[in-house]
Amino acid sequence: MAGMATHRKSGKGRAFPKGRQLQDGALAEVSDLLENQTVKRDRLIEYLHLIQDRFGGLSAAHIRALAEVMALSEAEIFEVASFYAHFDLLKDGEAPPPFTLRVCESLSCEMAGASALFAELEVRHPEMRVRRAPCMGRCEVAPVVAVGHHHIGQADAKSVQAAIGKPLVLPDYEAFEAYREDGGYRVLEACRAGAHSPDEMQEMLLQSGLRGMGGAGFPSGRKWSFVRAEAGPRFMAVNADEGEPGTFKDRYYLEREPHAMLEGMLIAAWAVAAEKIYIYLRDEYPEIHRILSIELQALENAGLVAPDYIELRRGAGAYICGEESAMIESLEGKRGLPRLRPPYVAQAGIFGRPTLVHNVETLHWISKIARGGADIFKSHEKNGRSGLRSYSVSGRVRYPGVKLLPAGSTILDIIKASGGMAEGHEFYAYQPGGPSSGLLPARLDQVPLDFDTLQEYGSFIGSAAVVVLSDQDSLRDAALNMLRFFAAESCGQCTPCRVGCEKAVRIMEDKWDRPLLEDLCEAMAEASICGLGQAAPNPILTVLRYFPEAV
Ligand SMILES: Cc1cc2nc3c(=O)[nH]c(=O)nc-3n(C[C@H](O)[C@H](O)[C@H](O)COP(=O)(O)O)c2cc1C
Ligand code: SF4
Numbered sequence: 001m002a003g004m005a006t007h008r009k010s011g012k013g014r015a016f017p018k019g020r021q022l023q024d025g026a027l028a029e030v031s032d033l034l035e036n037q038t039v040k041r042d043r044l045i046e047y048l049h050l051i052q053d054r055f056g057g058l059s060a061a062h063i064r065a066l067a068e069v070m071a072l073s074e075a076e077i078f079e080v081a082s083f084y085a086h087f088d089l090l091k092d093g094e095a096p097p098p099f100t101l102r103v104c105e106s107l108s109c110e111m112a113g114a115s116a117l118f119a120e121l122e123v124r125h126p127e128m129r130v131r132r133a134p135c136m137g138r139c140e141v142a143p144v145v146a147v148g149h150h151h152i153g154q155a156d157a158k159s160v161q162a163a164i165g166k167p168l169v170l171p172d173y174e175a176f177e178a179y180r181e182d183g184g185y186r187v188l189e190a191c192r193a194g195a196h197s198p199d200e201m202q203e204m205l206l207q208s209g210l211r212g213m214g215g216a217g218f219p220s221g222r223k224w225s226f227v228r229a230e231a232g233p234r235f236m237a238v239n240a241d242e243g244e245p246g247t248f249k250d251r252y253y254l255e256r257e258p259h260a261m262l263e264g265m266l267i268a269a270w271a272v273a274a275e276k277i278y279i280y281l282r283d284e285y286p287e288i289h290r291i292l293s294i295e296l297q298a299l300e301n302a303g304l305v306a307p308d309y310i311e312l313r314r315g316a317g318a319y320i321c322g323e324e325s326a327m328i329e330s331l332e333g334k335r336g337l338p339r340l341r342p343p344y345v346a347q348a349g350i351f352g353r354p355t356l357v358h359n360v361e362t363l364h365w366i367s368k369i370a371r372g373g374a375d376i377f378k379s380h381e382k383n384g385r386s387g388l389r390s391y392s393v394s395g396r397v398r399y400p401g402v403k404l405l406p407a408g409s410t411i412l413d414i415i416k417a418s419g420g421m422a423e424g425h426e427f428y429a430y431q432p433g434g435p436s437s438g439l440l441p442a443r444l445d446q447v448p449l450d451f452d453t454l455q456e457y458g459s460f461i462g463s464a465a466v467v468v469l470s471d472q473d474s475l476r477d478a479a480l481n482m483l484r485f486f487a488a489e490s491c492g493q494c495t496p497c498r499v500g501c502e503k504a505v506r507i508m509e510d511k512w513d514r515p516l517l518e519d520l521c522e523a524m525a526e527a528s529i530c531g532l533g534q535a536a537p538n539p540i541l542t543v544l545r546y547f548p549e550a551v
Contacts, residue, residue: 022068026061029054030069039070042351044333048081049283049314056096057088083335083491084316085133086283099128101160102146106135106245107431107467107481108394112142112154120157121145134319134485135245136284139394139467140401149286170287171255176298179259185304187370188266198228198271201370208374209387210366213249214239214322214359215433215462215531217451220366223356226346227272230354236274237331237350237357238265240281240288241315241322244434245485246465249390250360252402254288257364258295264363266305267370272356277310280327283317319489323530324357325349326491337493338530361390382408383448389461391449393418395468396425408448411440414466425470429547433462435482436535438542439475458542460535475550479539480508486536497533500524504540512551514544 033050037043047070051062058081067074081087088097103109103118122130138144141153147163179185190196206221227234238261242250254261269277281289292312299305313331315321321330325339328349339345349355358366365388369377380388385408394400398419405417411430421427427442432449437459440447447453454460469478487501500520507513507520521537528534543550 020060020064020074022064023061026059026065027068030062030065034069040333041070041072042331042333044070044072044077044080045084045316045330046313048077048084048087049316052087057090057094059090059094060092063089080333080335084318086317097129099148099164100146101125101128101130102133102136103130103155104134104136104138104142104144104146105132105481106139106142106485107435107478108139108246108400109135109143110477110481111395111467111469111473114143117143117145117155117157121160124157124161133317134489135243135247137242137248137251137282139246139248139392139465142394142400146284151284168286168290170290173255173291174257174259176259176295176302179257179263180302183371184259185263185266187367188263188270188304191267191270191370198224198273201267201271202228204369204374205366208365208369208377210362210369210377211387211451212359213361213365213390213463214324214357215244215436217461220358220362223346223358224268224271226344227354227356230347232273232354233275234272234354234356235350236265236269236272236277237324237327237355238277238279238360238363239322239324239327239357240279240285240360241319241327242282242285242360242463243319243322243489244436244463244465245482246392246394246431246434246467247463248392249402249464251285251288252390252392253361253364254285254291258288258291260367261360261363262295262299264366264368264370265310265358268356268358268363268366272354274356276308278331278350279310279312280315280321280331281312282315282322289314318491319485320491320530320532323532326530327357328355335491337491338532340529380406382406382413383410384408385448385450385453387450389450389464391417391464391466393466393468395430395466396422396427396470396473397468398422407450410446410448411442411466411468412445414449415468418468421468421470425472427468428471428473429469429475429478431465431467431469431478432459434465435485435539436460436531437462438482438538438540439469439478439546440542441546458545459538475543475547476508476512479543480505482539483508483536486532490532490536494527494529494533496523496527497529497536500528500533501536504536508540512544517544 136144145152145155150163202221202224210220211217318336320326321336323338326336330336345355387407389407391403403417483505487505490497492498524537
């Protein structure tokens with residue numbers, strides 16, 4: 001029933017005769033929240049957010065009421081809600097948790113003193129809930145603390161205290177009018193008016209050499225051709241989950257020029273004739289959620305997109321939902337469990353339909369290339385490689401941040417672009433592309449950090465999340481930090497990954513038993529369904545290979 005929540009009466013005809021008693025008050029509250037919405041199964045995670053935002057947690061009574069409204073079983077809702085770290089499930093009669101401080105525990109934050117800050121905050125704020133949490137995508141200002149919805153960079157006890165109760169502040173970004181005045185959306189309009197064909201734009205992408213910036217590096221033009229080869233209807237999903245620790249380039253672009261991504265998205269959607277677009281944005285980026293909500297409305301007001309053509313969705317704290325098939329499960333309102341392939345998402349993605357999935361930065365470049373031609377990307381050459389990379393740089397450098405450099409840049413180029421090493425630190429090791437890429441020694445300083453250049457070193461560039469480590473950092477601790485992350489984020493679907501990550505953590509906390517770790521790594525790499533389990537051994541194997549003295 002369009003325009004309002006569909007309510008099913010309790011009692012006769014209920015979809016689930018067993019379970020907790022429906023409470024009229026909770027049902028009225030949930031119904032009020034969903035008023036003016038067409039209740040859809042795939043929007044379950046959005047509804048859970050609505051309830052939690054309003055009531056501070058997910059009570060059993062509200063879950064029961066939501067089950068009623070959605071004609072689902074309580075168990076189904078509970079199963080989904082409990083999968084995501086950001087949902088607080090409350091037992092009967094339990095009060096919502098107190099105000100929460102989340103201290104980032106990723107490698108860059110740890111190196112910047114997050115553990116000590118966590119301990120201090122726990123002592124200073126006994127009235128609050130102080131938690132450790134995975135990477136918040138702001139590593140250039142480590143250590144980071146989330147104070148409710150706020151994220152405080154270079155945090156200390158004082159700045160955390162000062163942020164409590166403050167409203168969200170949006171960064172100064174290029175809004176619709178400014179982008180439009182600067183020639184924005186002209187290429188899109190030309191495409192739609194028939195001045196360019198999808199084949200032509202696809203060819204331009206192939207010529208540019210653009211590859212997926214989400215980590216897998218699949219040539220973007222080829223991806224379009226695969227999706228276009230499938231019979232419609234087709235969908236599109238924008239991957240704005242940016243969960244790989246150390247990565248913050250997507251946030252960087254969205255906080256500055258969101259319309260570059262949005263126009264790239266609309267050009268790509270036009271090329272594959274997508275019926276609808278979903279943007280899956282990580283929950284750690286509330287400012288960007290606000291920016292995108294405003295700017296999507298501006299696109300609608302300008303008549304560039306039809307109402308409801310684009311749906312903005314909020315993730316809920318699950319790294320695995322960055323993996324494209326898990327993201328699609330989440331977009332369908334389910335737990336983020338990666339799917340077995342084939343079929344690939346280009347063949348059977350959202351609701352089983354062919355789906356084009358692109359990372360935010362890939363789309364950013366698509367609009368730039370569509371406007372400026374293949375050469376604006378391709379002409380950047382270095383060390384035999386062409387193209388550009390947005391390296392997210394953090395750790396022991398003087399000026400961390402996103403560094404846009406030729407794709408063939410080496411770690412020395414990146415350190416130089418970051419102002420050199422931080423005072424008092426000597427370059428010792430680096431993580432080239434998130435924890436999935438492991439750790440390389442400083443002596444490998446002539447390798448271009450691009451797709452396909454790091455395999456022989458047991459690594460890969462992934463999302464280009466570079467963390468620079470110094471003589472003062474422990475490689476053993478760094479690798480353990482990475483494996484703890486994988487153990488916490490494994491979806492648990494396959495045994496080698498679930499058990500392997502946990503077991504590896506236990507061994508690494510104790511004495512590194514090389515034969516045992518190597519066996520474990522082999523099983524994980526070979527028998528895991530998705531990239532998480534397949535790449536999780538990399539920190540262990542690279543430390544064993546390059547830094548045997550560290551363990
Ligand atoms: C464990 C795992 C996590 C991932 N996380 C992300 C992510 O946060 N953002 C992203 O764009 N891609 C991520 N990817 C890659 C996506 O599966 C997919 O390749 C990408 O979104 C495709 O877009 P692209 O071709 O434009 O890069 C992840 C992959 C794996 C295996
Ligand atoms: S490899 Fe790990 S994260 Fe991936 S599907 Fe298997 S258990 Fe889940």
